[in-house]
Amino acid sequence: QSLLTQPPSASGTPGQRVTISCSGSRSNVGGNYVNWYQQLPGTAPKLLIYRNNQRPSGVSDRFSASKSGTSASLAISGLRSEDEADYYCAAWDDSLSGQVFGGGTKLTVL
Amino acid sequence: EVQLVESGGGLVQPGGSLRLSCAASGFSFDDYAMHWVRRAPGKGLEWVSGISWNSGGLHYADSVKGRFTISRDNAKNSLYLQMNSLRPEDTALYYCARSLGVAGHMDYWGQGALVTVSS
Numbered sequence: 001q002s003l004l005t006q007p008p009s010a011s012g013t014p015g016q017r018v019t020i021s022c023s024g025s026r027s028n029v030g031g032n033y034v035n036w037y038q039q040l041p042g043t044a045p046k047l048l049i050y051r052n053n054q055r056p057s058g059v060s061d062r063f064s065a066s067k068s069g070t071s072a073s074l075a076i077s078g079l080r081s082e083d084e085a086d087y088y089c090a091a092w093d094d095s096l097s098g099q100v101f102g103g104g105t106k107l108t109v110l
Numbered sequence: 111e112v113q114l115v116e117s118g119g120g121l122v123q124p125g126g127s128l129r130l131s132c133a134a135s136g137f138s139f140d141d142y143a144m145h146w147v148r149r150a151p152g153k154g155l156e157w158v159s160g161i162s163w164n165s166g167g168l169h170y171a172d173s174v175k176g177r178f179t180i181s182r183d184n185a186k187n188s189l190y191l192q193m194n195s196l197r198p199e200d201t202a203l204y205y206c207a208r209s210l211g212v213a214g215h216m217d218y219w220g221q222g223a224l225v226t227v228s229s
Contacts, residue, residue, distance in 0.1 A: 002154070035215040037155070044205055044222060045147070045155060050215035088155050092213035098169045099145065099213070104154035 003028060004089050004102035011108040012079045020105045022072040022089030028100055030070040032092045036063075039086045039104075048087070049074065081109045112136040112218045114206050119223030126196050130223055132189040132206035140164070140184040143212040146191050147219075148202035158204070159191065160212045167212050174200075196227045 005023040012018040022034065036049035047056055049065040052072065065074045076083055089102040118130040132144070146158040159180040160169045168180055179192040189206050204223050207216035 032213065033215070037216075039149075039155070044219040045207075045216075046219070047215055047217045050217070056217065086154070090155075090157070090215075096172070098171055099157040099160060101147075101155045101157055 002103040003093060003096075003100045004091065006087075006089060006102035006105045008103065009106045009108065011110055012076075013110045014079055014081065016079045017075060017077040018079060018107065019076075020074045020087050020089075020107070022074070022102050024070050024072075024091060024100075026070060027095040028091040028093040029067065029072055029089075031094055034065070034067050034072040035090045036065055036074050037088045037090060037101075039088070041085070045088070076107070079109055083107060084109045112208075114208065114218060114220035116204065116206055116220045116223035119204065119225045121226045121228065122196055123229050124196060124198060124227055126227070127192070127194045128196065128225060130191040130193065130204055130206075130225070132220060134187045134189065134206075134208070137208070137218075139182075139187040142208040142210060143167075143214065144180075144182060144189045145207045145209065145212075145216060146180065146189075146204055147207055147216070148200075148204045148225075149222075150199070150202040153202075156202075160209075161189070162212050169212060193225070196225075198227050201225060201227045 033051045037045040038048045039045045052067040145160040177195045207219040
């Protein structure tokens with residue numbers, strides 16, 4: 001069972017806006033940066049958002065994220081079929097002295 | 111161009127050992143912490159282990175502590191994961207990834223090495 005809790009699935013139609021939540025505790029989300037990763041089928045994970053809300057160069061501005069307290073969320077606007085992937089939140093955990101990932105959310109574009 | 115290439119995966123019996131390697135190129139390897147992250151069949155990503163740039167900090171998930179050892183050779187731009195006492199639940203695709211600081215975000219990932227633990 002992951003220390004960071006994500007919904008196992010999410011879905012939306014093309015053009016819609018969807019959000020994915022990530023709930024943790026003071027030792028991880030509450031006290032450290034949250035990062036988001038996208039894993040397309042059959043490929044390696046890719047950094048999508050870092051330091052709570054920063055987009056790496058080349059990542060579409062359709063992806064945004066925020067953090068408040070011990071929760072974080074990822075938003076995808078203007079949903080496209082190519083956004084179908086698994087999405088993971090992650091953070092450093094001070095108690096474990098290690099990184100922790102959420103269980104992942106499988107996004108389906110209907 | 112940043113490249114991380116894993117090798118050393120394969121089929122091993124329960125209780126056996128395997129050593130994964132990750133060859134890095136295209137960046138100053140000794141400026142970065144490195145990690146191993148795995149994904150088991152039908153499961154999500156699981157962080158396995160991380161090592162600071164100078165090997166001064168070694169970090170492990172509880173699930174592998176005492177069985178796996180992470181190491182690096184900055185002269186060879188290489189990262190390693192020695193896996194002992196392997197269990198069927200260690201079956202996964204193992205990725206190496208880099209970060210600025212062991213607590214930082216992982217901005218580049220390799221394509222993974224498959225480890226299968228089965229009799």
